[in-house]
Amino acid sequence: MDFRGRVLLAPLTKGGNLPFRRLCVAYGCTTTMSEMAYAFQVVRKRPTELALLRKHADEPCFGVQIAASKPDVAIEAGRAAIERGASWIDLNCGCPIHDVVRRGMGATLLQRPAHLGRLVETMVKELSVPVTVKIRLGWSEDDKNASEVARIIEESGAKALSVHGRTREQRYSKAADWDWIAKIVTERTIPVIGNGDILTWYEARDMQLKSGCASVMVGRGALIKPWIFREIAEGREYQPNAEQRIGIYRQWIGYQKEHFRIDEKGRKRAMFFMPWHLGFLCRYRPLPAAQYYEQSKVHPLMQTRLVDLDEVSTLERLLRDPREQVHQLLADALWDSVDDAETIARFHTIAAAHPPTNSESAEVAVAHG
Numbered sequence: 001m002d003f004r005g006r007v008l009l010a011p012l013t014k015g016g017n018l019p020f021r022r023l024c025v026a027y028g029c030t031t032t033m034s035e036m037a038y039a040f041q042v043v044r045k046r047p048t049e050l051a052l053l054r055k056h057a058d059e060p061c062f063g064v065q066i067a068a069s070k071p072d073v074a075i076e077a078g079r080a081a082i083e084r085g086a087s088w089i090d091l092n093c094g095c096p097i098h099d100v101v102r103r104g105m106g107a108t109l110l111q112r113p114a115h116l117g118r119l120v121e122t123m124v125k126e127l128s129v130p131v132t133v134k135i136r137l138g139w140s141e142d143d144k145n146a147s148e149v150a151r152i153i154e155e156s157g158a159k160a161l162s163v164h165g166r167t168r169e170q171r172y173s174k175a176a177d178w179d180w181i182a183k184i185v186t187e188r189t190i191p192v193i194g195n196g197d198i199l200t201w202y203e204a205r206d207m208q209l210k211s212g213c214a215s216v217m218v219g220r221g222a223l224i225k226p227w228i229f230r231e232i233a234e235g236r237e238y239q240p241n242a243e244q245r246i247g248i249y250r251q252w253i254g255y256q257k258e259h260f261r262i263d264e265k266g267r268k269r270a271m272f273f274m275p276w277h278l279g280f281l282c283r284y285r286p287l288p289a290a291q292y293y294e295q296s297k298v299h300p301l302m303q304t305r306l307v308d309l310d311e312v313s314t315l316e317r318l319l320r321d322p323r324e325q326v327h328q329l330l331a332d333a334l335w336d337s338v339d340d341a342e343t344i345a346r347f348h349t350i351a352a353a354h355p356p357t358n359s360e361s362a363e364v365a366v367a368h369g
């Protein structure tokens with residue numbers, strides 16, 4: 001498997017489940033990744049963890065990301081993923097959350113490079129598919145050791161390295177550092193997958209041009225507009241209007257009904273995800289290159305607070321509404337409607353019952369990040 005020239009869907013806990021990945025595939029994504037699975041829970045055969053390893057036939061190339069610290073556990077979990085169709089196994093070395101780092105996994109591995117090297121080496125030796133590693137720049141601003149970590153990962157036999165251009169301590173408020181990604185590209189020979197702040201096709205192109213990375217990986221950009229893969233592939237924006245976006249959401253509902261089933265239990269499971277997803281989808285704004293390219297060179301559009309100055313239609317305003325209560329209503333309407341026309345009618349009823357208040361109008365103006 002070649003990790004060059006690809007646009008990967010990033011591993012996204014809660015976001016990257018099978019129905020959402022199918023939607024990304026329908027809009028041009030050819031390389032998908034699972035949400036992070038705890039290796040020790042896979043080994044214990046915990047059903048919710050095993051569910052994360054499931055691949056859909058539509059996915060041409062699917063990688064499973066595991067969080068692990070012990071080689072034997074990583075190998076057993078990796079084999080379970082391979083049995084279920086994983087084309088490669090990715091080791092998470094970037095997850096910042098407390099529950100992961102206190103168990104010696106995720107970003108903790110950045111602080112133990114020798115241990116990380118042994119872990120990767122054993123995985124490479126024992127697993128029948130390529131092994132990749134996803135890292136951050138380091139633990140903190142004072143401890144950016146990505147160069148050393150990348151060298152050890154390459155020497156341990158990993159086939160590619162994804163670099164999220166931030167440290168463990170950094171939140172999303174600061175821009176991802178593409179210069180650091182460029183530095184690692186020049187220092188290493190294995191393909192580097194650049195990751196951080198890609199929201200448009202031209203930012204994907206610029207990340208590749210500026211850093212020389214072999215491939216790019218898109219996270220929040222895909223949650224905000226799953227059609228970003230088509231835009232990157234075609235090198236132009238695709239600007240679906242409100243009605244067209246409702247059509248896309250309904251396509252996604254179809255995948256969810258297939259996956260979770262249409263009974264009450266399935267509905268409940270889908271509802272755990274759908275309003276959350278709508279919290280990302282509501283941030284979509286068209287960002288044509290002609291208008292935004294220069295701005296994107298100064299500051300990532302993902303971090304930009306775009307103000308909606310234009311008059312927008314009722315449906316458009318509703319799809320941009322940031323209120324969780326509204327997302328729940330939209331999710332219910334999407335699930336319960338039989339076709340696009342009924343969804344649109346229900347959406348109009350919701351819009352009429354929930355006009356934006358002044359503070360919400362101001363909040364609607366806040367977009368990405």
Ligand SMILES: Cc1cc2nc3c(=O)[nH]c(=O)nc-3n(C[C@H](O)[C@H](O)[C@H](O)COP(=O)(O)O)c2cc1C
Pocket residue numbers: 010011012013014015035036065092094095134164195196197198217218219220221302
């Ligand atoms: C909701 C969410 C869930 C994430 N889950 C994971 C994960 O399971 N594993 C991982 O390595 N990174 C995870 N990340 C980080 C992303 O994969 C990616 O590295 C980061 O968001 C930067 O890329 P972006 O600017 O394109 O979003 C997650 C990010 C978000 C927003």
